[in-house]
Amino acid sequence: MSLLHHHEETTFDPLRLGGRSLIVKAIFVLAGTLMLTLASWISVPMVPVPITMQTFAVTMIGALYGWRLGALTILAWLGEAIIGFPVLAGGAGGIAPFMGPTAGYLVSFPIMGALVGWLAERGWSGDRVVRSFTAHLAGNALGLAIGGAWLAMLIGAEKGWLLGIAPFILGAVLKSALAAAVLKGVRLYGGKARLN
Template sequence: MTKPASDAFVPLLNAERSATQVAILVACGALFLAASSYISVPMVPVPVTMQTYAVMLVGALAGWRFGALIVLVWLAAGLSGLPVLAGGAGGVAPFMGPTAGYLASFPFAAAFCGWMAERGWTRRIGLSFLGFLLAQAICLAPGAAWLATFVGPEKALTFGVTPFLVGAVIKAALAVCTIAIVSRVAGARTSAP
């Protein structure tokens, strides 16, 4: 069952945006994702970054369509060689190497977060937290499956999932808090005379 539209909280989603506004929104979102890629803890074969946190926020704040579009633009920038991926990487190599499954999952995770925000999940702490955990599972499952082609299933689970579980919980909690803060600020602005 779908929540009423009034229950949704997607502050960057607006059907009446001009093409210029959409381009600015997409560019700013892609820059946010690029900046999050530089916040990382080097690990082999997959580094821990703030990318999943940024992907979740982009989706939840921009809606499923714009969220996925922003992530696709960011990935295209990385594929073209711009240093916007984890640790300043760019080019074809990250899309062919051990991290490719994670990268491929990001548009789907952003779309899921936008979908849940459009249905009011981010208005409820428990549902929001669960949704952000599910979004990270959307990243970890294909990421580990692809990684398994390089290191085998056991090592993919050991090095591509297990080290990220605590971080997933922390990032989900941080995303819930961020959305709550943005919601309060946006609510205060709309209620101001």
């Protein structure tokens, strides 16, 4: 049996969004864009790419919302940014962030969320802490690869690695561990709440 094979008993859906109405899902999308915005504002300025909690929020939304609604939520947040809302790191908004050094990372976010959500739907979350960590780390690695590739096109491969990937590897590992721990807690709390 494949590790990615989907079983009902391994499904991680703490918010039970699958059976909810369109209005409830829309509320969750708006709440997710708010969570992404707040995570973006937690920022350590660096050049050319700041350190934020965006990737933590992106992978958590994927894991909690599932791959479809997670990716849609992240796309809605990016749409808010494009139309000028100050939802990105440093309160940025508008089209400029999608043209500069952070563009690759921004483009990678819905893909990251979808990947982590897809894996979570197949049991790579909740009680399975190592798999959850691996799913989040895979999402973060994908984001670093896409963002780093874009940055390398702008400033060269060596600088792209030194400025756009290497400084973020430890953070990706730590954020992945934090996400796995939080989701384990959600699973434990959710299980107790259902028993009561």
